[in-house]
Amino acid sequence: MTISASTTTKSYVAQPTRADATDQLLLATPVRSQWQIDLQRLRRHRAAMAGLMLLLTIVIAACLAPWLSPYPYEAQNLDFIRAAPSAQFPLGTDSLGRDLLSRLLHGARIALLTALVVVTLEFAVGVPLGMVAGYYRGRLDVAVNTLADVVWAFPPLVLALGVVAAVGPGLFNTMVVIALVSWVPFTRVTRAKVLSLRQRDFVQASMAIGCTDRWILRRHILPNILTTNLVLVTLTLPTVLLTVAALSFLGFGVQPPTPEWGAMLSEGRPYLQNAPWISTFPGLAILLTVVGFNLLGDGVRDVFDPKQTW
Amino acid sequence: MQQYLVQRLLVSVPVLLGVTAIVFAILFLTPGDPVRTMVDPRATEERVQEIRVQLGLDRPWPEQYLRWLGRVLRGDLGVSITAKRPVAQLIAEQLPFTLRLTLTSFVIGTLLGITLGVVAAVKQSSWWDHLITYTSIFWFSMPGFWLGLMLILIFGLWLRWTPISGYRENGALILPALTLALPQMGSLARLVRTEMLEVLGEEYMKTARAKGVRPFLLFYRHALRNAIIPVAVLLFLNVPWLLGGTVVIETIFAWPGLGRLMYQALLQKDFPVVQGLLLIIAFSTVVANLLGDITTVLLDPRIEQA
Numbered sequence: 093m094t095i096s097a098s099t100t101t102k103s104y105v106a107q108p109t110r111a112d113a114t115d116q117l118l119l120a121t122p123v124r125s126q127w128q129i130d131l132q133r134l135r136r137h138r139a140a141m142a143g144l145m146l147l148l149t150i151v152i153a154a155c156l157a158p159w160l161s162p163y164p165y166e167a168q169n170l171d172f173i174r175a176a177p178s179a180q181f182p183l184g185t186d187s188l189g190r191d192l193l194s195r196l197l198h199g200a201r202i203a204l205l206t207a208l209v210v211v212t213l214e215f216a217v218g219v220p221l222g223m224v225a226g227y228y229r230g231r232l233d234v235a236v237n238t239l240a241d242v243v244w245a246f247p248p249l250v251l252a253l254g255v256v257a258a259v260g261p262g263l264f265n266t267m268v269v270i271a272l273v274s275w276v277p278f279t280r281v282t283r284a285k286v287l288s289l290r291q292r293d294f295v296q297a298s299m300a301i302g303c304t305d306r307w308i309l310r311r312h313i314l315p316n317i318l319t320t321n322l323v324l325v326t327l328t329l330p331t332v333l334l335t336v337a338a339l340s341f342l343g344f345g346v347q348p349p350t351p352e353w354g355a356m357l358s359e360g361r362p363y364l365q366n367a368p369w370i371s372t373f374p375g376l377a378i379l380l381t382v383v384g385f386n387l388l389g390d391g392v393r394d395v396f397d398p399k400q401t402w
Numbered sequence: 403m404q405q406y407l408v409q410r411l412l413v414s415v416p417v418l419l420g421v422t423a424i425v426f427a428i429l430f431l432t433p434g435d436p437v438r439t440m441v442d443p444r445a446t447e448e449r450v451q452e453i454r455v456q457l458g459l460d461r462p463w464p465e466q467y468l469r470w471l472g473r474v475l476r477g478d479l480g481v482s483i484t485a486k487r488p489v490a491q492l493i494a495e496q497l498p499f500t501l502r503l504t505l506t507s508f509v510i511g512t513l514l515g516i517t518l519g520v521v522a523a524v525k526q527s528s529w530w531d532h533l534i535t536y537t538s539i540f541w542f543s544m545p546g547f548w549l550g551l552m553l554i555l556i557f558g559l560w561l562r563w564t565p566i567s568g569y570r571e572n573g574a575l576i577l578p579a580l581t582l583a584l585p586q587m588g589s590l591a592r593l594v595r596t597e598m599l600e601v602l603g604e605e606y607m608k609t610a611r612a613k614g615v616r617p618f619l620l621f622y623r624h625a626l627r628n629a630i631i632p633v634a635v636l637l638f639l640n641v642p643w644l645l646g647g648t649v650v651i652e653t654i655f656a657w658p659g660l661g662r663l664m665y666q667a668l669l670q671k672d673f674p675v676v677q678g679l680l681l682i683i684a685f686s687t688v689v690a691n692l693l694g695d696i697t698t699v700l701l702d703p704r705i706e707q708a
Binding site for chain 2: 139238239241243244245246247248250251253254255257258259260330334337338341342343344354357358361365368372374375376378379382386390
């Protein structure tokens, strides 16, 4: 029978000890976890809070899109083709007479959802690879590193373009392909962190008492790499958003009539002179969302990972 | 140094092999028969089979890969399906335009970025610092395609100061170069600021100040020289992003170059050209990374060549 770390600790704690009296005293004063302290510091980070406010506004707009939109996003009004912003159409209309504000609001859903899905996929591919490479080291590490170097030799946008051109465009393909070409930072960051964690006493002790690798990876390594990866997630979201938009702008990502910001911007390109609003507003929406993520990401990094720069 | 170089080069070999494997594999991702998409839809089955044998596409794929790799190593990147000309020749023709664009934007972005970063760090927490720090976030959050369109709209269509596309007219380079340079400027300014602040906090800076070194020398020789090392590395690491950015920017401004060649090849599903470009771009990334590592070792005598 293998003795796991938790059962031993539990039986130890259950014994009444002399330290109990001191513990009682300490418990009387409010104890804050590291997590609470970090959150408190994040709340005082002015730039991060500004970014968070901006993002919350966009998230709320995305959630309430069907109720906030003055018109259905696909409704064409052929009497008002490329109409300038007015009281009737606050941000104007596009080439098919569709209300831009309604399309922008629905576009926020697509932008946020695709970014979240892609980052989750990157996390799911990158983090396990990094954990395994950093923990087992040796040949496995070399193999993972080489694979990461190979994928990272291509600028994500360019490789994604090449692959999407081959497999075909569309929302699903775009998300999968972008994730497959840009998981590398998650692997690198996780691997570096695991390499140093591996040398720490609590991991060495677990190895010494014969815990299985699975157990150590899940109970000791995984919880300790989460904050570093949280920082990376916030900083990756804006990059992903820009890549999706760029791909759609070039016509290889999300296809019209889906109200994707990059695709909408591209539809307005031929009318830049006479109807500049068609391209201007979707771009502004992308910019604001990305600025929001970057402001928040900076704050999250300052608070959780002050020594890290990437 | 020599040993380090050799070691570093050896590590690049499997990476480059992997790169060729990915580029080769892209062809197999296309649904349908590659020969069918190439020939006249009315061609008979015998004719299609004939072409397949002629191109070696009837062979098992490891053999196809090795043959293809052999040709690539000899500098033969295949023939463009639409232009019916060697891919290497097409790339060689467009390369000077891309170099002109990327180098110009590189110079603009680097000079502006370093200057702004140094000013922000030297005047830390001042009005200037806040202005620079916040506008840099703004600049590097900018989607390149939108920035390009806005510059066209403002300077090309409204003010009529610059041509809006093409490459022949005077000043046609300005807008595309700025579109590539401004986001770079933003990220660089931030990095330079952070690095400078770190160096300014070092003990040897205090010593230099105590000795009465003139402020200009203090910042230039003592601080910037040390802060610039990670910056130099970043400049090399930015090469692939710059090349990736050209696909969008060259397309918007109708600037001839590798990026636009890539876009057109993608539209026409001209996969030999796409593959050739991917190879060139990935190869230059690997070289840039190598140069970045070497620069670190050369600039920072504290690093032991492990």
